Amino acid sequence: MNLSPALLSVLDDPDERGHLRLAASSFDEPLFLCSRTKTFRIRQINQSNTLLIVEKSTTVKGNDPAVRISKLPGTMLESVLTDNSTADISFLPEYDCASHAAKASKGTAYTWQDVKARVPVSDRDLEVAKKVQLGVEALPTDGNAWRLSSAGIERFLPLILEALHIARLSPNKLRVSDVVEALKDDNDSSDECEPKVIAAVLRRFSDSYNEPYNLDMAEISRWFGLRVLSEQVETVKVSEFLTAWADALPPVLDAACDLACLAGEFVQPTTTTIRYLPSSGLPSEPSARFRRLFAVKSTWELDDILPYVKDIEKDKIKINSLLMKHTRRRVVKGKTYIDKR
Structure with missing residues (x-):
């Protein structure tokens, strides 16, 4: 070599x-x-x-x-x-507690060593994937790795927040063992007290990859907002969506429903309506990306279209070059608008 x-x-x-x-x-x-x-x-x-x-x-x-x-x-x-940093662990079977045994018997089983041999990125990038994609290492029940499902998050996260509230534990500097004990005091189900599952949830909504975990309440609110928005197959009124978002939040969660935190995930055909449009579902090639964006909306405000460009190009100078190449810019009463070239 x-x-x-x-x-x-x-x-x-x-x-x-x-x-x-x-x-x-x-x-x-x-x-x-x-x-x-x-x-x-x-x-x-x-x-x-x-x-x-x-x-x-x-x-x-x-x-x-x-x-x-x-x-x-x-x-x-x-x-x-x-510079390969894209780690995909979506091949792992999903864990949502209720169907754990059934899926374990039907799906392919992987240990965490299998995952590391199959995902060609550095350990650091694999840790990022495990955090974002809710990877769970080696459950005691079968020794296999899992990926916590959205249904699992909806099940476990409210229970964790409620247990923290009852035990009067601060959402900052949390240790898995303390959260497990709080859950045991508040609930008798052993599935809801599995430390590795609890760690996956805390890691996903924390600003760190290891203990102690600091829960980001705004990120938790954002997750529920995206969950509600992704279930809307048609354009809906903003007021209706905000109501559904607030209703989906765990009762003990003290966080606002702010549309700004969902930037790059939705488009507003009008000022009073909203439609789910995740940037991750759009083409990564710039010209194809802009064609799709202008097919949805003929004119964009600059601040609204920027989140749909930043995921394919991080550098500010290069973003401006992309906009100059593929769009036209005009300023009306102090506001910058982006049109199809």
């Missing part, structure tokens, strides 16, 4: 090389070498020309040092540092 400078730096770092693993999404997909923070694509190089490595030898012939020549094999492996 050709050791690139980036890979050599990983091998020289004890913390990095201790996490090295090979991963591929399937047998016919590219192979990656993953460390704690870096991901390398491994490619096979077939060399038809003869390659020689020439170096000075320690032996001396006459007054001249000898030269040692080594021939490289015609086939070698190349390591290329990639």
Whole structure:
């Protein structure tokens, strides 16, 4: 294997090389070498020309040092540092408590080691995926990894919030063991007290990946808002949606229903109506993305269209370039509007 400078730096770092693993999404997909923070694509190089490595030898012939020549094999492996950070663990079976046993017997079972071998990203990016996609490691019931379903969140999250309220526990600096004890005091169901499931919920709505967890009430409210919005198949009145959103929130949750926190997930055909339009469901290619956006709405305010561009391009200068290339900009009474070019 050709050791690139980036890979050599990983091998020289004890913390990095201790996490090295090979991963591929399937047998016919590219192979990656993953460390704690870096991901390398491994490619096979077939060399038809003869390659020689020439170096000075320690032996001396006459007054001249000898030269040692080594021939490289015609086939070698190349390591290329990639920016691949997309980790998908959606292949894991869903856990929602009620159908756990049934799904475990019907679906494919995976250990967390299986997951790490199948998802070709660094450990850091895999932790992000586990947090966002509600990954649950090795449940004691079967030793397998699961992905907590939306139904599971709707079941567990209100119970956790209610238990915290009754036990007078602060939503900041939470430890799983304290939450489990509070749940046991408030409920007799063992399923609702499984520490790994509780940890997945706390991690998802916290600003950290490990204990102690600090629950973000605004993010919890946003999750319920998206849940309600995604169930609307047609355009609805904003007032009706806000009412449904407020009704869906757990009773003990002290958080506002703010449309601004759902930016990039909805479009307003008029000032009084709203329609579900997640940016994740739109094409990633810029021209196709703008075609879809203008098919939904012919004119956008700048602040409304920006969230639909930021997920395909983070750099502010490049975002402006995309808008200049694919749209027309006009200013009316101090407001900036974006039209189809």
